[in-house]
Each structure stands twice: as structure tokens, then as C-alpha cells.
Amino acid sequence: MTRPDVPCSAVAVDLAVLTVRDRCLHVLVVVRAKRPHQGRLALPGGFLEPDEDLDQAAHRELAEETGLDAADLNVHQLRSYGAPDRDPRGRVVSVCYVALMPDLPLPIAGGDARAADWAPVEQLLAEPDQRAFDHHLLLTDAVEHARDRLSHTTLATTFCPPEFTIAQLREVYEIVWGTQLDPSNFHRKVTGAPGFLVPTGGRTAGTGGRPATLHRAGPATRLHPAILREPHSEQHTKGATGHEYR
Amino acid sequence: MTRPDVPCSAVAVDLAVLTVRDRCLHVLVVVRAKRPHQGRLALPGGFLEPDEDLDQAAHRELAEETGLDAADLNVHQLRSYGAPDRDPRGRVVSVCYVALMPDLPLPIAGGDARAADWAPVEQLLAEPDQRAFDHHLLLTDAVEHARDRLSHTTLATTFCPPEFTIAQLREVYEIVWGTQLDPSNFHRKVTGAPGFLVPTGGRTAGTGGRPATLHRAGPATRLHPAILREPHSEQHTKGATGHEYR
DNA sequence: CCACTTATGGTCACATTGACAAAAATACGG
DNA sequence: CCGTATTTTTGTCAATGTGACCATAAGTGG
Structure with missing residues (x-):
């Protein structure tokens, strides 16, 4: 159904899942199993499916990565990122979501066997160039978003x-x-x-x-x-x- | 460069250009010249070009529709919309931007000859089903966004x-x-x-x-x-x- | 000069806030 | 069992922000 006369992009949905743990703010990260950025820490995420709303995709990804039903959690769209060179594989526009949750037992190793774990936000933000893609930017924005929202x-x-x-x-x-x-x-x-x-x-x-x-x-x-x-x-x-x- | 194994979407950038005019909040709208939604009012916008950042695309569209250089104006990303059926032509994910500007002389008829004009927001919001696509939703969110931002x-x-x-x-x-x-x-x-x-x-x-x-x-x-x-x-x-x- | 209009400044009661003190309710060590 | 440390909860007080409202300043038009 996509028209051939229009530039075409992959649309990804990425998640910044935040929690408070051991008196520190933590974020859920995965270790990338494939190129590009193999071995680097990234925010969990995936591509939008053909018949899926953006919010649905975010909830699906969250369920896949954490095993949690996002229904009663707090998942909100942050913003989208579309720098032309942000993914070396080609044009990918990423819609970032922020999810907040209590310190639940553990992030179950994801449905697709990627290792998912909590990482301290402070530590990640201190090393700006170690993240996959532009996920350092996504994380920075997500944390700032969460901070602002706490006030109001x-x-x-x-x-x-x-x-x-x-x-x-x-x-x-x-x-x-x-x-x-x-x-x-x-x-x-x-x-x-x-x-x-x-x-x-x-x-x-x-x-x-x-x-x-x-x-x-x-x-x-x-x-x-x-x-x-x-x-x-x-x-x-x-x-x-x-x-x-x- | 786009990988064939990943679902592909068109990415559009739409603009809610707001101004205050005749003691009313107005928004820049275009009359759609083509199907679908031919003849209906829509927010100006267009598809993301292959080598363009999202913000660049928003500025380009704004320049095309109003003839204004967006450099000193206020253009900010609002959020993205991706309901599977929001565009009958196929899968289109739309990134919405909000632009605020003073009541400048006139919106020049766009580069692509579409008629662009100011419309009173109150009137548009009162008829929820008369907009093209989901632009009524975009406009609602944009106005609420602007209202919130005025406070802080x-x-x-x-x-x-x-x-x-x-x-x-x-x-x-x-x-x-x-x-x-x-x-x-x-x-x-x-x-x-x-x-x-x-x-x-x-x-x-x-x-x-x-x-x-x-x-x-x-x-x-x-x-x-x-x-x-x-x-x-x-x-x-x-x-x-x-x-x-x- | 006078009425009118708009901008700006002041007053007062009240709410919110930060800094700080004090009281309440428990644990624990002797 | 008593005293002390610890944590929660309730007050107090001064400084500041706010809404309602009044007063003054500084123009215009008659």
C-alpha cells in the first residue's frame, strides 16, 4: 500500500524504561547482539509493525523486553528522532517513549533472548559516546522529561x-x-x-x-x-x- | 539504503502554525487539492526528504508554505502520530511541529500553489470531523501544548x-x-x-x-x-x- | 479645563514556601 | 523498665507571591 513516489523510511520505536533502584535512577538497556554497534548498550526497541499504532508498538516492545503488561504502567511518547545518518543501515526515524515503573523483581531476558538489564543513568550519561546510535541523546531527553514531569x-x-x-x-x-x-x-x-x-x-x-x-x-x-x-x-x-x- | 526486511513507512512532517489575529487564535491551513480528503482543510506539511533531519523538514515546509525563514521563529516538535489507518493511501507516520509567530502580513500562497490561509482555531475545533486525516487531533494537541507552554x-x-x-x-x-x-x-x-x-x-x-x-x-x-x-x-x-x- | 481612556503603581488580606523547632511513636541498649 | 537514637508528623515564623481592588499618571478628544 505504500506509495512508490514517496521517500520511504523504517520507523522504530525505542523505549527509555526508568526505575529507581538502590537509591539511583536506572534505565533498562540491552546489549546489541548484531551489527551495527554490536556489543554496545542500547535502549530496547524495535520496528513498527504494519498494522500497529505507535503506542501499541511501544507497549508490545515493553512486554517483549520486560515481560510486563504496560497497561497499568506509565508509557508516554517523548519525541521523534530523524537525523539522516543516525542509523548506518539506512533511513530510520525513531519514536522514543518513556516508561516509568517501580523496582520490580527483574527484567526477564527478552523474548528474543537479548540480555536486558538495569544500568545506572548517571553512569551512562557520563560517557556520551559509548551508546549505540543516538541513544545517548534519547536518554538525556528522557531523563530531563521525567524530571520536569515530577514537578507538575x-x-x-x-x-x-x-x-x-x-x-x-x-x-x-x-x-x-x-x-x-x-x-x-x-x-x-x-x-x-x-x-x-x-x-x-x-x-x-x-x-x-x-x-x-x-x-x-x-x-x-x-x-x-x-x-x-x-x-x-x-x-x-x-x-x-x-x-x-x- | 533502506533494508528490505523491515516494514517501511512514509514519514510526513505536519505543521501547526499558530498566530494571534483579530483577537483570536488562528492556525495556518491549506485546502487539499488532491484526493484523499480533496477540498478539506488540512495542516500544511509534506514528506520527509531522503537526506533531511526532521527539524530541517519542518523548517523547509514552513518556508514553502509561508515564505518565512523559520530561523528566528519558534518551531518545536510536538509528537508523532501513527495510527495504521490515518492515511487511506497507506502507512504514514506523521511528526507534528508547532510554530508560533506574530501576525505577519500574509501567508504567501505556497510554493506549490496550494491556497494557504489563516483559520480561527475556535471554529475549527468546534467541528471535529471536517479536517483531513487526523488533523483535528493534531490541532487539539498543538493548541493545548501552546497553552501549557505559555505558563512556564x-x-x-x-x-x-x-x-x-x-x-x-x-x-x-x-x-x-x-x-x-x-x-x-x-x-x-x-x-x-x-x-x-x-x-x-x-x-x-x-x-x-x-x-x-x-x-x-x-x-x-x-x-x-x-x-x-x-x-x-x-x-x-x-x-x-x-x-x-x- | 474637563471627561475619558489606558498604563502603571500601591495596598491589603491571604496562600505558599523554606527554615527550623517540637512533638509523637517506635527500636534498641543497658 | 528507662533513656536515647531514629523517624514521622505537626507547628511556628518570616519572606515571598497573588488576587482583588484602589489610586495615580499621562495621554486624547471635546
Whole structure:
């Protein structure tokens, strides 16, 4: 059905699957088994199938790589990448998705036997030229995207198990943002944001301190008021990722 | 160069070019000259050329449709659309860009002689099924994107001429958001946001009121503090566009 | 000079925030 | 069993941002 008079490209869907693990932000990576970039770390992904929506492809790839049903996870399109030379095999336009998930037992070795494992984001970002294709750029953008979203949405709860304490949630923010947050003020903010947290009635025990009340994620998606990343101040002319707004 | 063993798609780049005109938000549309959707209004766009980056393609299309050099305009990728049946001719994945510009003299009839003209966004959004392809969805997302960005970035100035008054800037916010803003409080906020506005020294004249000082866009891109859309309050569980975060 | 219009500045009550203190509720060591 | 350390949770206070609203400044047109 594709028309012969129109330039034709392969369309790939790549995934930046993020989680918080061992007090660090991790991303799911695979070791490439084939050329090009054989042996290098890459984001999991694959080509769009003929009768598939982009979102469907992302969910399928996620299921193949992690064995997880993405239905209740958080998978969102980030942006597309189409530099003409980004894949030496030919023209490939890649649609990148970001998925956030709690620290589940393990990424099952993928359906197609590629080795998939968690890698610390900080370490990967420190060596810009070791990734396959332009996946360093994809990862940079994905992390920045996740950081931004934590401020304005209730996304942080997707890094947590179904029931969690406010300290666990605070740890997520601290790790993703690389900052320290005041426990007392953080508590006030998140409990004050309508629809963010729902107390389950349960409490923790055996942690050597006052037991914490357990919470579930509430119905809200946008956060009001937002939880700000920077202690305020400063001229904000920065923007790291190369996809600067305005 | 494209490998035969991989599903192949056409990749299109579509543009939602927004401007403020006659106190309404307008978008640049073309009347489709060919089937499918002949005679219907569509967002301008075209297919990705073999040796072109996505951003380059967006700039090229913008130049073709408006005759404008996009260098100093504001063109950003929104997201991609890839429903299998979105184009009856075959598989087409479309990367949508949003461009914001001041109300320049006119959109020159495009290089390929298609009629390009401004259409009021409100009117287009009111008739969901009259657009070509899924361009109603693209437009919905583009407008929501622009609205969100006004709060947190200095994007609003790109709707204004090089020199503008604070009242003109306020009008941009009011029109894009569909709200009324208090002139006095708005003035306090925008003049207080560091790097947002730079007074040029000039003043208006002949407007039947106190002359306003003229400003240029400042160096800042992010806005601090943000200029909030809603007078506060309310449970924010909404999200209109179908691409809900969380 | 006066009415009118628009821009800009000020006031005040209120909400949000960060820094910090204090209280509550547990574990653990003696 | 008591005191101390630890962690959660609740307050307090000053600084700042915000909305509602009023006042003043500085033009135009009669």
C-alpha cells in the first residue's frame, strides 16, 4: 500500500524504561547482539509493525523486553528522532517513549533472548559516546522529561510500589532530581495536594522510628500546586538537553 | 539504503502554525487539492526528504508554505502520530511541529500553489470531523501544548511584534487561554520575571490613554515564577486532549 | 479645563514556601 | 523498665507571591 513516489523510511520505536533502584535512577538497556554497534548498550526497541499504532508498538516492545503488561504502567511518547545518518543501515526515524515503573523483581531476558538489564543513568550519561546510535541523546531527553514531569504531575508515584510511605516518595524526588528535600515541608506539600495521595490506613513497623502511614496513588494527574525542583531563584536560561524551548 | 526486511513507512512532517489575529487564535491551513480528503482543510506539511533531519523538514515546509525563514521563529516538535489507518493511501507516520509567530502580513500562497490561509482555531475545533486525516487531533494537541507552554516559558512574546506593550502581551495570554487577566497584576508579574521583558525606551502614542512603554523579548526562556492559567483551586483531574500524563 | 481612556503603581488580606523547632511513636541498649 | 537514637508528623515564623481592588499618571478628544 505504500506509495512508490514517496521517500520511504523504517520507523522504530525505542523505549527509555526508568526505575529507581538502590537509591539511583536506572534505565533498562540491552546489549546489541548484531551489527551495527554490536556489543554496545542500547535502549530496547524495535520496528513498527504494519498494522500497529505507535503506542501499541511501544507497549508490545515493553512486554517483549520486560515481560510486563504496560497497561497499568506509565508509557508516554517523548519525541521523534530523524537525523539522516543516525542509523548506518539506512533511513530510520525513531519514536522514543518513556516508561516509568517501580523496582520490580527483574527484567526477564527478552523474548528474543537479548540480555536486558538495569544500568545506572548517571553512569551512562557520563560517557556520551559509548551508546549505540543516538541513544545517548534519547536518554538525556528522557531523563530531563521525567524530571520536569515530577514537578507538575503525580508521576512520581509510578516509581513506588502500590503502597508506600511519604519518605519513599520523597526519596524518589530526591534521587531523580539529585537534590535533598526537607522531610517536613515535603510532607506538608504532598499531603496538601488534592488527589495526590490516599492513606490506606496501614502503617509501617520495625523501621526503628515512628511508623509511617501508608499511601496509595490518588486520582489526580496534574499536581496543584506544583512541587518545585529548585529552591527558587536564579536566571533560568539553561536547558541542558539540546531541545530548548523558545 | 533502506533494508528490505523491515516494514517501511512514509514519514510526513505536519505543521501547526499558530498566530494571534483579530483577537483570536488562528492556525495556518491549506485546502487539499488532491484526493484523499480533496477540498478539506488540512495542516500544511509534506514528506520527509531522503537526506533531511526532521527539524530541517519542518523548517523547509514552513518556508514553502509561508515564505518565512523559520530561523528566528519558534518551531518545536510536538509528537508523532501513527495510527495504521490515518492515511487511506497507506502507512504514514506523521511528526507534528508547532510554530508560533506574530501576525505577519500574509501567508504567501505556497510554493506549490496550494491556497494557504489563516483559520480561527475556535471554529475549527468546534467541528471535529471536517479536517483531513487526523488533523483535528493534531490541532487539539498543538493548541493545548501552546497553552501549557505559555505558563512556564516566555513563548508568548513570539506572538508579538519585535516591540510590544505589556497590554499586547496580556492580550496574547487572554486570547490563547480564553480568560481575562487583571492588567495591574499582570503588569507586576511580567515585569518582575527576570529576563522576560526588556524595555526599549520607546513609548506608544496616540492611543487615547497613557502611553505604554515598549518592550522586547528578554533572554530568559523559562519563566520564574510561572504565570498561572487558572485563578487557582479546583481538582485537576481533567486533561482534554487524549494524551493524558500520569 | 474637563471627561475619558489606558498604563502603571500601591495596598491589603491571604496562600505558599523554606527554615527550623517540637512533638509523637517506635527500636534498641543497658 | 528507662533513656536515647531514629523517624514521622505537626507547628511556628518570616519572606515571598497573588488576587482583588484602589489610586495615580499621562495621554486624547471635546
